[in-house]
Amino acid sequence: MKQPEVVECTSEQVQELIAGVRANQLTEPQQELVVQALQFHVWLRFALAEAKIGIKKLCRLFGLRTEKRSHLPKEKEQNDPAPGKPRLPPEITASSPTDPPSKKRKRGLSKFTGAKTVEVQHAQLQAGDPCPTECGGKLYAWQPGVIIRLIGSPLAQATRYLQEKLRCALCGEIFTAPLPEGVPPEAVYDETLKATLSLQKYFLGSPFYRMERFQEMVGVPLSDSKQWDLVEEVGDAAFPVYQKLIQDAAQMDLAHNDDTHMRVLELMKENQDDPELERKGMYTTGILAVKGERKIPLFFTGRQTAGENLDEVLQHRSAELKTILQMADGLGASRTKEAETLESNCLTHGRRKFVEIFEAFPEACQKVIDDLAEVYQVDTFTKTRRMSDAERLKLHQTCSKPILDELQLWMNQQLDQRIVEPNSSLGKALKYCLKRWKEMTRFLQILGAPLDNNACEQTLKVPILNRKNAYFYKTLHGALIGDILMSVIYTCYLAGENAFDYLVRLQYHRSEVLKSPEDWLPWTYRQSLGHLEGKQA
Numbered sequence: 001m002k003q004p005e006v007v008e009c010t011s012e013q014v015q016e017l018i019a020g021v022r023a024n025q026l027t028e029p030q031q032e033l034v035v036q037a038l039q040f041h042v043w044l045r046f047a048l049a050e051a052k053i054g055i056k057k058l059c060r061l062f063g064l065r066t067e068k069r070s071h072l073p074k075e076k077e078q079n080d081p082a083p084g085k086p087r088l089p090p091e092i093t094a095s096s097p098t099d100p101p102s103k104k105r106k107r108g109l110s111k112f113t114g115a116k117t118v119e120v121q122h123a124q125l126q127a128g129d130p131c132p133t134e135c136g137g138k139l140y141a142w143q144p145g146v147i148i149r150l151i152g153s154p155l156a157q158a159t160r161y162l163q164e165k166l167r168c169a170l171c172g173e174i175f176t177a178p179l180p181e182g183v184p185p186e187a188v189y190d191e192t193l194k195a196t197l198s199l200q201k202y203f204l205g206s207p208f209y210r211m212e213r214f215q216e217m218v219g220v221p222l223s224d225s226k227q228w229d230l231v232e233e234v235g236d237a238a239f240p241v242y243q244k245l246i247q248d249a250a251q252m253d254l255a256h257n258d259d260t261h262m263r264v265l266e267l268m269k270e271n272q273d274d275p276e277l278e279r280k281g282m283y284t285t286g287i288l289a290v291k292g293e294r295k296i297p298l299f300f301t302g303r304q305t306a307g308e309n310l311d312e313v314l315q316h317r318s319a320e321l322k323t324i325l326q327m328a329d330g331l332g333a334s335r336t337k338e339a340e341t342l343e344s345n346c347l348t349h350g351r352r353k354f355v356e357i358f359e360a361f362p363e364a365c366q367k368v369i370d371d372l373a374e375v376y377q378v379d380t381f382t383k384t385r386r387m388s389d390a391e392r393l394k395l396h397q398t399c400s401k402p403i404l405d406e407l408q409l410w411m412n413q414q415l416d417q418r419i420v421e422p423n424s425s426l427g428k429a430l431k432y433c434l435k436r437w438k439e440m441t442r443f444l445q446i447l448g449a450p451l452d453n454n455a456c457e458q459t460l461k462v463p464i465l466n467r468k469n470a471y472f473y474k475t476l477h478g479a480l481i482g483d484i485l486m487s488v489i490y491t492c493y494l495a496g497e498n499a500f501d502y503l504v505r506l507q508y509h510r511s512e513v514l515k516s517p518e519d520w521l522p523w524t525y526r527q528s529l530g531h532l533e534g535k536q537a
Contacts, residue, residue: 195503205465235481240517249289250316256456263472301479314339345439353429
């Protein structure tokens with residue numbers, strides 16, 4: 001069905017149409033409006049039934065693009081600041097509250113850390129020679145000129161070796177030319193290929209079948225089953241590192257956690273075979289452990305929820321450490337059942353409740369959104385000034401606490417004085433925030449406590465991208481390999497390390513990684529390589 005135009009009606013127009021229908025007295029424009037509304041209704045039901053429309057498109061149809069304040073209805077946005085004394089110091093309000101810290105990417109030649117270096121020497125000149133201009137001076141080494149040349153290549157390249165064979169006409173003995181030094185006697189798949197496939201699949205989200213078609217097109221066939229075998233080898237090599245990352249994550253100061261749905265065919269078959277199965281859900285849990293500048297992302301796929309997976313991680317936590325701070329979305333599935341945590345809830349989830357109902361309650365929602373924008377403005381200021389955790393806490397207590405105290409008082413008044421119906425959508429949004437107010441404002445009491453769980457949601461984009469392109473895992477073992485590689489690769493990404501080089505090194509030094517994985521973490525492996533090279537020298 002072709003998508004009809006979206007019909008926009010005010011509540012007054014809707015009431016007029018209803019009255020006209022009941023009285024059988026519709027004007028010609030009203031009749032056309034009814035026809036358009038019915039056509040849109042039929043199309044929308046068809047699109048939903050046939051899964052031809054997603055949440056994002058549905059939001060765009062009804063005017064909601066994102067949760068940004070700039071995308072809220074312009075006619076209902078309060079552009080003028082409230083009269084009275086400003087609540088934030090001028091040095092904070094000088095920048096936009098919605099502007100993130102500056103993230104200008106340097107694209108200079110120094111960024112090409114993975115480029116192969118070729119030194120080009122003068123053919124006739126060298127340091128110490130007299131100047132060719134005959135000025136009497138001597139040449140000395142100067143800063144070299146740098147040219148970067150970028151080339152492209154398929155995911156897998158192949159080299160065919162044709163070995164010359166000579167056969168004796170009398171005895172029949174065959175003599176075969178030897179292969180070049182370093183070339184194995186049989187066809188093999190290089191470690192660099194395995195690392196490339198792992199990154200392409202578990203970081204860029206390319207399905208195996210798509211890479212198979214690409215390789216066939218460029219004349220180097222590589223079946224999807226063979227690709228799986230190769231990345232499985234990389235996952236096996238990285239498994240000790242994955243286990244060590246879990247142990248180290250348990251010792252961190254802060255743990256974000258959240259879930260996203262994931263399909264596993266093996267579990268889906270269990271659901272079909274056993275309709276009475278107690279738990280049928282399937283998830284990928286993302287846990288982002290943070291301590292200072294160090295970040296460890298972990299992924300776990302199966303039937304366990306975010307809280308249960310965090311429980312298993314925290315089993316490795318040292319008893320001497322203080323209670324870990326947990327940032328989650330406030331749902332029961334995200335809470336731990338066994339491990340003790342200091343729970344903190346996401347302020348963005350509370351804000352989202354008011355963005356969703358902005359059209360119905362613009363004035364009240366605008367107040368909440370504007371007040372929270374000032375709090376985020378303070379937090380952005382702390383990041384741009386690179387404040388310490390103690391300085392950040394002090395600034396939030398000075399600037400953000402009065403704003404949030406006044407907002408909490410206003411929310412309670414709306415419900416206590418029956419200004420807002422408690423069972424309305426606005427009342428439910430208010431009760432949602434008030435119920436979690438203590439957990440949502442931990443950043444006013446605890447050093448380093450974040451405002452929201454956005455960092456974990458960004459981390460979960462890695463498995464979500466894989467799900468978007470590949471749809472499902474076939475088995476739990478396949479999901480485990482994905483969890484291992486996504487965790488290790490994204491840890492490299494957050495640490496600023498070259499994940500390709502790292503995966504290649506793990507394969508070359510598989511036995512050393514198995515013996516002491518702590519020496520082969522993304523931030524320690526270069527030192528271990530240096531020790532090995534020193535011993536060999």
